[in-house]
Amino acid sequence: MSLLELDAVEVEYTRRGRSSVRAVAGATLSLERGQVVGLVGESGCGKSTLARAAVGLVAPTGGAVRFDGETLTPLTRRARPRREAKLQLVFQDPYSSLNPRRRIGVQIADGLTILGLVASPAARDARVAELLSQVGMAADAADRFPHEFSGGQRQRIAIARALAAEPSAIVLDEPLSSLDASAQAQIANLLVGLARDLDIGMLLISHDLAIVRQVADVVSVMYLGVIVESGKTGEVWNQPLHPYSEALIGAVPKVDGTGTLPAALPGEVPDPANPPTGCRFHPRCPYAMDRCRVDEPPLVAVADERVSACWLNRPGAPIVPLTERSAPAAT
Ligand code: SF4
Numbered sequence: 198m199s200l201l202e203l204d205a206v207e208v209e210y211t212r213r214g215r216s217s218v219r220a221v222a223g224a225t226l227s228l229e230r231g232q233v234v235g236l237v238g239e240s241g242c243g244k245s246t247l248a249r250a251a252v253g254l255v256a257p258t259g260g261a262v263r264f265d266g267e268t269l270t271p272l273t274r275r276a277r278p279r280r281e282a283k284l285q286l287v288f289q290d291p292y293s294s295l296n297p298r299r300r301i302g303v304q305i306a307d308g309l310t311i312l313g314l315v316a317s318p319a320a321r322d323a324r325v326a327e328l329l330s331q332v333g334m335a336a337d338a339a340d341r342f343p344h345e346f347s348g349g350q351r352q353r354i355a356i357a358r359a360l361a362a363e364p365s366a367i368v369l370d371e372p373l374s375s376l377d378a379s380a381q382a383q384i385a386n387l388l389v390g391l392a393r394d395l396d397i398g399m400l401l402i403s404h405d406l407a408i409v410r411q412v413a414d415v416v417s418v419m420y421l422g423v424i425v426e427s428g429k430t431g432e433v434w435n436q437p438l439h440p441y442s443e444a445l446i447g448a449v450p451k452v453d454g455t456g457t458l459p460a461a462l463p464g465e466v467p468d469p470a471n472p473p474t475g476c477r478f479h480p481r482c483p484y485a486m487d488r489c490r491v492d493e494p495p496l497v498a499v500a501d502e503r504v505s506a507c508w509l510n511r512p513g514a515p516i517v518p519l520t521e522r523s524a525p526a527a528t
Contacts, residue, residue: 198266199227200398201251201284201366207259208246218470220246222422222477223260225496228366228398233389235409235430236402237445238419241466244402247419248370251400252286265365282312282362289371291351295343301354302339305329308361328357331395333387349380353387360391366398373408381405385412407449410434415502418442421477422469424496428503438505440482476508484509 208221221243228234238244249255251262253269262269264284288294295304302325308314315321326336332353343351352372359367369388373381389412392399403409409416410430417427418441426439437443444462464481467473473480479489488508496506 199263200230200265201228201400202263203227203247203251203260204263205260206247206250206257206262208243208250208255209258212470216470219422219472220469221250221257222469222472224419224422224424225260226417226424226427228400230365230398231392231396232415233392233399233401233413235413235416236400236419237404237406237409237416239445239466240404241469242419243422243469244404244419245370248286248368248400248402251368252284254286282308283365285359285362285364285367287352287355287359287367287369287372289374291348291355291372292343294355295351297343300340300342301346305339305354305358305361308358312362314361314363324361328360331360331391332357333383347380348376349384352376352380352384356384356387356391360395364397366400368400368402370402371404372401373403373405381408382411388412406445410449418445421466421472423477423506424504425478425506426504428500432503438499438503438510439478439507440484440509441478444481476506 203224203226205223205225206221207219207223209217209219211217224243224247226234226236236244236247246255250257253262295301302322305325305328306321309321309324315324322339325339329336329338334350334353334357338346338350338354343354346354355372373384376384385408388399388401391397401409401413413430415427416430416433417424418433418439419425420441426433426437426442433442434446437446448462462481467477467480475491476482476485476489476494479485482489486508492508494506494508496504499505499510
């Protein structure tokens with residue numbers, strides 16, 4: 198049993214006077230304690246909606262979210278803080294989640310007080326100092342206001358606030374995208390250290406595959422509401438099985454300034470209100486076959502701890518790297 202399990206989760210919105218949108222159309226992934234799982238995909242693929250479903254902010258319209266063996270259901274106002282404590286969400290913009298008029302020590306202490314985790318003001322202050330230290334900040338930062346910190350420091354403060362609740366898992370929705378490259382690398386390393394040291398599962402949502410490669414044990418690739426590939430990060434990076442994964446990885450610049458693959462991914466993510474028939478990726482896929490335009494490929498295990506949703510990858514069949522496929526295979 199995994200700490201956090203998303204089992205064929207669907208999230209559908211009804212737009213007033215317009216057709217409904219399945220922002221998440223059956224997404225499956227799992228997260229263990231002490232593990233960092235990266236969820237990657239282009240903007241608009243449903244990552245953030247899935248993050249909100251994972252922490253119970255959005256109710257799935259299909260499938261299930263299980264946390265610590267229990268299916269997440271809407272809770273009463275009284276019960277909600279306890280569950281939310283164990284499953285925290287960190288947002289992209291730390292500034293908008295911090296109150297500009299309150300000292301950050303007070304804001305970090307809120308969770309400690311609400312959850313009854315400290316017995317006295319002295320214990321509260323000591324715990325705030327400890328939390329700041331865990332995210333690499335000095336204790337006297339507690340007396341300052343959010344605007345006195347850089348973007349990277351504010352994200353550290355947001356992480357300290359999440360840690361105050363002693364969570365088992367943290368979902369981080371694009372936590373690095375507003376930071377410069379140096380701050381990104383530092384925060385990414387911080388997250389890995391915290392996951393290992395505190396045995397916390399971290400689901401890191403990002404459009405930046407290079408960052409995810411740096412920190413994640415496992416990567417799941419999402420396209421237009423569905424997971425199309427999952428596996429150990431190094432294996433997916435070195436030998437992507439799904440053409441979309443291959444395109445994403447190929448678009449990551451190498452240190453010499455070139456991409457690993459010459460072809461950029463053509464076109465844009467289709468409208469989720471009107472997804473393509475068959476494989477959702479087929480209009481952009483260089484390997485598309487007739488079957489791909491009709492039948493949607495299921496997400497299936499194709500190797501140990503490796504799943505893919507592509508007709509090119511069939512369970513039990515030998516894995517042929519995409520780069521070695523010269524022409525579309527027979528349908
Ligand atoms: Fe491409 Fe077909 Fe695989 Fe979809 S199922 S990714 S269209 S080869």
